[in-house]
Amino acid sequence: MKLLVCVSKTPETTAKIAFTEGNTQFDTSGVQFIMNPYDEWYALVRALELKEANGGSVTIINVGPAANDTVIRKGLAIGADEAVRVDAEPSSALFVAKQIAAYAKKEAFDVVFLGKETIDYNGSEVGAMVAELLDVPFISYASHMDMDGDTATVTRDIEGGNEVVEVKAPFVVSAAKGLAEQRIPNMRGIMMAKRKPLKVEPAVDAEDLSVAVHYELPPEKGDVKLVDPENMDELVRLLHEEAKAI
Amino acid sequence: MVLVLAETQKGQFKKAAYELTYYGHQTAQALGTECAALVLGTAEGAEELGKYGASEVYHINDTALDTFDSQAYTKVIAAAAEKAGANVVIVGHTSTGKSLLGRLAVRMNAGSVPAVNAVPTLEGGTFKVRKPVFSGKAFADYEVKSDNKVLSLMGNSLQPQEVGQAASVETLDVEVPAAQVTVKEVKRMEGRTPLPEAELVVSAGRGMKGPENWGIIEELAETMGATTACSRPVADADWRPHHEHVGQTGVAIRPNLYFAIGISGAIQHLAGVNSSKTIVVINKDPEAPFFKAADYGVVGDLFDVVPRLNEAMKKFKAEN
Numbered sequence: 104m105k106l107l108v109c110v111s112k113t114p115e116t117t118a119k120i121a122f123t124e125g126n127t128q129f130d131t132s133g134v135q136f137i138m139n140p141y142d143e144w145y146a147l148v149r150a151l152e153l154k155e156a157n158g159g160s161v162t163i164i165n166v167g168p169a170a171n172d173t174v175i176r177k178g179l180a181i182g183a184d185e186a187v188r189v190d191a192e193p194s195s196a197l198f199v200a201k202q203i204a205a206y207a208k209k210e211a212f213d214v215v216f217l218g219k220e221t222i223d224y225n226g227s228e229v230g231a232m233v234a235e236l237l238d239v240p241f242i243s244y245a246s247h248m249d250m251d252g253d254t255a256t257v258t259r260d261i262e263g264g265n266e267v268v269e270v271k272a273p274f275v276v277s278a279a280k281g282l283a284e285q286r287i288p289n290m291r292g293i294m295m296a297k298r299k300p301l302k303v304e305p306a307v308d309a310e311d312l313s314v315a316v317h318y319e320l321p322p323e324k325g326d327v328k329l330v331d332p333e334n335m336d337e338l339v340r341l342l343h344e345e346a347k348a349i
Numbered sequence: 350m351v352l353v354l355a356e357t358q359k360g361q362f363k364k365a366a367y368e369l370t371y372y373g374h375q376t377a378q379a380l381g382t383e384c385a386a387l388v389l390g391t392a393e394g395a396e397e398l399g400k401y402g403a404s405e406v407y408h409i410n411d412t413a414l415d416t417f418d419s420q421a422y423t424k425v426i427a428a429a430a431e432k433a434g435a436n437v438v439i440v441g442h443t444s445t446g447k448s449l450l451g452r453l454a455v456r457m458n459a460g461s462v463p464a465v466n467a468v469p470t471l472e473g474g475t476f477k478v479r480k481p482v483f484s485g486k487a488f489a490d491y492e493v494k495s496d497n498k499v500l501s502l503m504g505n506s507l508q509p510q511e512v513g514q515a516a517s518v519e520t521l522d523v524e525v526p527a528a529q530v531t532v533k534e535v536k537r538m539e540g541r542t543p544l545p546e547a548e549l550v551v552s553a554g555r556g557m558k559g560p561e562n563w564g565i566i567e568e569l570a571e572t573m574g575a576t577t578a579c580s581r582p583v584a585d586a587d588w589r590p591h592h593e594h595v596g597q598t599g600v601a602i603r604p605n606l607y608f609a610i611g612i613s614g615a616i617q618h619l620a621g622v623n624s625s626k627t628i629v630v631i632n633k634d635p636e637a638p639f640f641k642a643a644d645y646g647v648v649g650d651l652f653d654v655v656p657r658l659n660e661a662m663k664k665f666k667a668e669n
Contacts (some may be wrong), residue, residue, distance in 0.1 A: 111525070116597055116617045120486040127424075140598060186646060196461070224482050224489075226463040227442075231419065231451025240529045241419045243448040244620070247590075256533070260592065261444040263543030266417075267534040270443060274529075280593055280598065312460030315489040316477070329628070332649025335661035336647070340439065341645060348606035348627040349560050349573070 104161035104250070104272070105210065106150040108183065108215040109203050109229065111139040111193075112167055112174045116222060122318040129223075129318070138174045141218025143181070144285040145278035150216045151182045152283060153250055158202040160184045162212070166193045166202045172301065179296035180288035186299070191306035194314070196224075200232030201309035207237060213253065219244050219279045224315075227277070234275040242270060246281035351377040351384040354426060354436035355398055355406075356445055360391040365546055367401045367509040369441050373503050374402020374512060375468045376437065376522075380476075388518075389422065390414035397552050399516025403525075407433060407521040416535075417445055418528035423452040428523045430457065442501040443545070444603045449503045459497035466533035466603075466624075468505040484620035504545050505603045540577050544595065548605045548627050552595060552622070553583070556611020557631065557649055560588035565655045566610065572662045578602070580612045598619035611651045614639025631655065 113131075114120075121130040135156045137143075141155065150161045163178040163186040165171050175186045207215055214218040215237075216316040220227040227243070234241030247258035258265050260279050288296070330338045342348045353373035355366040370386050377384035386403035388395045390413075395406050396499050407429060414425065424447065430438050436454055440446035444465045454461035470479035475492060478500060482489045537543075542552065552572040557563060563577075570577045579595060584594035595602050597620040607625035611632060612618060619642050622628070630643040633650050640646045647654055 114483075116620070120483045122487070159581040184432065194469065194618070196451065196463075198453065200455070222484055225484060225601070227447045227462050228451035228454070228461060231448055232421070232455050233451075234454035235423060235452035238420075241448055241452065243419070244444055245420045259444070261535070261543055263541070264535070264537035265538070266532060269531040269533055269619065271391045286582075289622065291449070312454070312458075313462050313491050313493045315491045317484070317490040319488045319490075321486075321488065324644070327646040329648065332647050332654050333657075335647075335658040336664070338645060338647065339661045339665045340519055341409070342606065342627065342629070343669075344607070346644060347629040349665070 104152065104157055104213045105216045106154060106161045107148045107198050107207055107210070108142065108163050108178070109215065110142040110147065110163050110165050110174065110208070111218070111221045112136050112165065112171050112180055113139045113221050113223045126314065126318045130171060136174065138177055139218050140223045141220060141278055143178070145280065145282040146216040146218050147178055147181060148283035148286050149248060149278060150214070151213040152223065154304060157250060162210070163190070164203055164206055166191060166199045175301060176296050177288060179285050179299045179301070180292040182292060184299065186301045187304055188301065189304050189306050193265070195311040196226050196228040197232060198309045198311055200229045200236060202231045202306055203229070204236035205307045206231065206304065214255070215275040217275070217277055219277045230277040237275070240270050240274040242268060242274060243277045244279045245276050246279045248276065248282060250271045252315060273274065350382055350433055350435040351380065351437040351439065352430050352433055353384060353386050353403070354438070354440045355386045355388050355395070356441060356443065357388065357390065357392045360393050362392070362394060362397065363546070364509065365443065365504055366398070367437065368504070368507060369502055370398045370403050371512070371662040372468065372507060373439050376439065379468055380437065380471055385433050387426065389425065395518045396515040400511045402512045403459045403516050404518060406516045406518045407612045408518050409521050409523050409525070412669040413528065414526045416528065416532040418530040418652045419448040419452055421526045422449055422531070423456055424526050426453060427456045427522050430663055432523070435636055436496055437498045437500070438610070439500045439603070442503045446501045453499045457497045457501045458495065459501065460493035460495040461499045462491045464503045465500050466503045469500070479525045479622060484601060486620055486633055500523065503603065505605070507547065534580050544576055544578055544602055547576035547602070549573050550578050550602060550604045550606070551575045551608045551610070552578035552580070552612060553610040554580035554612030555582050555609060557583070559566060559590070563589070564609050565659065569655055569659045569662065572659055572666060580618055609639055609643070610655060612639060613637045614642060633666070
């Protein structure tokens, strides 16, 4: 099985969110970047587990500038066999999806994995776009996945429960919590990652049809109103009369 | 024309479908057009969507659409949009909608904006719409340049209002392609409202000391008709099921009222809940960072405060 894992670079979860250029650009100064947790912890690790059980290969793909190589090398250190970086700014979800789909089509991957969303733009779009571009099934929010030959049984999270589906490769799957357990790269993995192939590919033409043009921080919360712990009737009154929440 | 996908569950419409229809109506008004609703598979009461602003309701009544396959759904929705003459298609930001939005964008050659939470604006011909980004830590305004546009609406973004009469339901004849995905089983918790749709959420954290103490949380949730949730350490320790985990790496929610009980308020947790309209924090540590994000705070021992709050809630419920 040829498995492709799409990985994204995102600000780490405690990064300070600020904007520059008249609130039109994310301010990256002082921000640490990481591999998007859903891509790393669940998508990549489950792909590796399936390869270890059934054979095959795991390739990582990222769309971004050379500065993303550190994140890509981490994926190789965790255990991917090789990596591809499409050398372009990831200007929109559609642009990224078109780069991934072009490469996936050329190399005929059996399963394309990615995280359920990135923790920066929270769009959850790229997987569905790649699937449509390849005209293959898309299973979103997988929290469990087994493969038997080319048939996968996948549990996907839905509102208030889950759904078990069966699908034949090729397909695209997005990973949610539960699909795998995070792996920490060891020293041997880190050393080996340096010798693994990291190909750089040129971007294919793709237009941005929707772009973020302006950012804003939410208004500061006012001061918290403290309520006497002995007087919960007062809290209920405030929630009803003032907040109109109940 | 704006077309909204009104989802059903076991053939029934839920509040989310009315909210989406009302949002579609608001969007249509902003764009100077009308809103139609699309209903797929077995459904009862589709005419009700007219009350929330759908001038027309299209129904593709094929049982093949009773189970979800994003590929087949996408082809059907795009075909319906063409028949209806719709160039704006809006789905809910639900497990179904999230699987469709990107596909529809590609198929319809449409600019897409996921998880929007405000009505779009059209100024000087420029279509703009707002969505939360960085897990609720900021907002972004997106500009959509293409003629066709697809959006997904974040749940609990606006309160559906009745603006019209029941609409007539027109059966639409669209070919339904064979699904490539076989749904084997659907398991849903009965009774409680799922977290992403819940208006009232009672959430608890490590301050509970152990899973055996959750009775007081369940009781409060029961009294209020609220959905229970938990913090990440609690889910990781298997004190509570994983689907209850709210926060940046769990479910992001935006209820009307969020109770955070015995949760310190790590930045990752706040990111998933800070869009809640009203936040109440109960914690014995007055220095807990969550108080800075709260509207109301109670500094006290949750094992005393929560049962007392439950009694006060019961009294309120009895009187109102």
